[in-house]
Amino acid sequence: MAVADRPRERGRFDATTSAGRAVRYGSNTLIMTIALIGVLVLINVIAARVDKRWDLTAEGRFSLSPQTGQILSGLKAPVKVTGFFAPGDPGQSQAEDLLKEYALASNGKLTYELVDPEQQPALARQLGITSYGSLVFQQGDRKQIVFASDEQGLTGALLKVTSDKQKTVYFLTGHGEPAPDDFSGRGFSTWRDTLQHDNYNVATLNLAITTTVPSDAAVVVVAAPQKPLSADELTHLQDWLDGGGSALVLAGPQADPSVQSLLEPWQVRLGDGVVVDPAASFLGDVATPVITRYPFHDITRDLGGLTSFFPFARPVVSDNPNAQTLVSTSPQSWAETDLQSRQVQFNEGKDTRGPLNLAVALERTSGQSDTGTANESPKQPRLVVFGNTDFVSNQVLSTVRGAFGNVDLAVNAVNWLAADEALIAIRTTPDTPRQVILTGPQSSAIFYGTTIAIPLLVLLAGGWVWWRRR
Template sequence: MTVSPELPSVDPKAANPPSGSSPVDATASDEASVTAPGAVGTSDQHDEASGLSENHDVSSGSDDVEAVAIDKVARDASTADDAPAESVVSAVASVAGAAGGVSLVAGLVWWAAVQSTSPQVLALLIVGAVLVAIYAIVNSRDLLVWAGSRGAQRGSVATVQSVAVIGLLVVINWTANNFGGQIDLTAARRYTLADQTQKVLSQLDRDVKVVAFFPSRQEDPFTRGTKSLLNQYQKASPRITIEFVDPDVNPGAAKQYDIKNYPITIFTSGDRKEETTGLTEQDFTSALLKLSRTEKKKVYFLQGHQERDPDSSQPTGFNTISQALKRENYVVEKLSFLTSPQVPSDAAVLVIAGARARALENEVKAVSDFLDAGGHVFALLEPKQETGYEAIFEKWNITVGNDLVIDPSRNYNGDPLTPAPLPQPGHRITGSLTDVLMPGSRTITPKSAAGTDLAIASLLKTTERGWGETTMAGQAKYDEGVDVKGPVSVAVAVNRSDPTAPVTPGATPTPGATPKVPKGRIVVVGNTEFASNTLAAPVLGNRDFFVNSVNWLAEEEDLISIRAEPQSAATVVMTNQSQVLVFFTTVVLVPVSALLIGIAIWWQRR
């Protein structure tokens, strides 16, 4: 590029130098002025070059801005293209996380319910963990950002505290379960072994192995409760060992014990074996009794005089009582004096249950001889019915009344003819007895045993308002001097003492050689219906009273207690006193109390 120099303009001051200056100075000044145009041209060239450079920088900056804009547009377009895909992945991950959480919770709940890691439980836990992991990986950046927030920090502190509390509770429960006892707060003592079971376990003199064949595929809450029940047996006695076997997983063990049907529980001790398909405490305790006792005592039910049938399932039958005795390890058989003129020598107890026909003389003598020989008789009588055994009862200081027991104070459902007599303390039969119902009873009164070798006790009595009605003409009411004044007895137990025979004076007694009078025991109850199928099953006190009486008669007092109960809903039997109490409490006391409180509050606010 060619730059033409420009001629400088002549400064007037330069043409007319000031006075005092020489011509030489003027000439120098002119030379300087002549040289200046070159300098001026050079400066102009530099300025032009600078302008070109500035123009180039502006052009370059515009190109960079344009490139950044283009790149941003490209990225936005790429982001816009990827947004739908990321949205789908995030949505799928959210669904997977929710499903995983549900699966984990379901698996934990299932495990807590069944107390075992079954394949189904493991599958739920594994699937839940995988799904939650997928959610965490996809949303890792958001989770990291959230973890750094203040809310997350506060939440983490609360989570740590919650986990610590839960962990402490788990440790306490584990310690109590493995090293401590348990407290049963249920009214029915559902999680406590019955007194009878504890007695049987405490008297075990041999090791017993219990093998329970319970398939896991059939496991339900009742089966799990049964396992817990068996574990209580093991905790209660060091001689009990429990093994649970799944016959589907271990068919060899099932074949070893020759198991074809299950669930079934095998009790073994040495070469003896008992098995039960039941799942209740009654079944297990009964199996232990059969296993631990080598002798099975026989209970004979006398027949031939319209007595109750121990095999009958009819409402008036005694099948419920018969089954209860068999669970106590007794053998129940029938006896007829037509085929056997005497009571068999192996009879532990002879039961006369509601005879409606008078016994013959030879039959009465057979029963009397059995008692005199140290036998045991359990007589249940119908009201206003002669049996022929009254002379035997008198001999044992028992008076049988020809009347009907009435108790307006303590009865069932307001029916005075169905008294609920009170168990009397001081006797092994009634020591742990609950309420008993005796519909249609007659009085059984003990005589004085002074001067005799008999020990006699009343077992059940009415309240003081009860009496023995002798006439039953018109409306029942107590007639002074005619009826039997209450409280009246409806059951009596008598046993003969066992004194030594007198020793000849001056003779040296031989230890163990002194003869003893044979012992005999008898229980007489003025009612038969209490032990029928109708009442023995729902009214537990009735069944316990019968079985306790048989145990006492058979000299098996160690078995007298509350029977081991199955886990079923209990039937509430309310006497008229209980009904009156409930009525006044719920219908009168509670509403009146609420009303009085409301009035008091209103009065204060007024």
């Protein structure tokens, strides 16, 4: 009887065990679900109380540029922004989103208000508003009206309303130089616009007409003169530098040799030949070196990660121990002097092997400089020399569409020369499609990797499997 009952007892034991296991599993699942819900609730509570955001885009498209953040964090007095928009205007939401970021980055120094001018006509008249979409920046008695709702426009207005005075950058003319108001591919109108957004007044200077550099000049730009500078013009420029002025010299291989006379007192000269760099070139063009790393200097300190390139450049050579390199090519580069030959190759004893400097910065601290007034710090002459002009031309800047370091490098150089180090930073870039710039070795690696290496690995793997199964 006992033996006959054993199967039924075993059956009852198995059922009980299975039921207990199901209860345990169900309890564990319930506990884990409750714990997961608790963690999610805790994360949401923390997220609601801690205002922290991350911009995961490569270019930080949803964050303020370093320059804007730098300006906002350095505000010394409150700034109020009043925007005038019609109800339902899509520009209002764009402006409000951006102004929220400005207010947050300013630590409360910048406040804003968006109003309907139809509802508050008296305020619109008081501030001189005549059209929808206007933003008014105010600090004390200063006022600046802007019609843009993008970061570049807002930061430009902020600079204008918070600056004590507007500095002037003069471009030397009269010798076939590219002009700041020239919209052609050779011109500098894009560069000029960026300088104006940094609150600089941009003007031209013809020393054949005006025999002295104007007293309001912060920087004089000498860019690729095609005709010789006269002895008087060189004297006027050198006297101005000796008195504490600053100059930016851009001189590619086709610049007139008279520029050398301006650089000699600084122990700087423009080298011969065109710089080629097979190891780091733009889209395989060895005569267009690509730069991705920069020596440390105030001008280049924020350019890490940005690419700049210099088509048809010449080396800049300096014997001055105080000269600081801004841009330098790779050790595989050289200065090609045989420009008539179609075959680009290094010729020992004729060409100069790299690395080669493409830009240097100098600051003279000798007693020659102006001691300044009682209320100003002494002016020290500053000079920046680039062995290239095209890197900041409209044609090149339109090619890179503002997404790389060329324009930042050029404007940062002006900031440093004008003693506006606080403005040196990476500026906002337009919302444009991202481009991948490959050097020659990178292009070769991709080509051989995809057409030879990967198919070969697949073939070898198939052969190995066949051999194992044979």
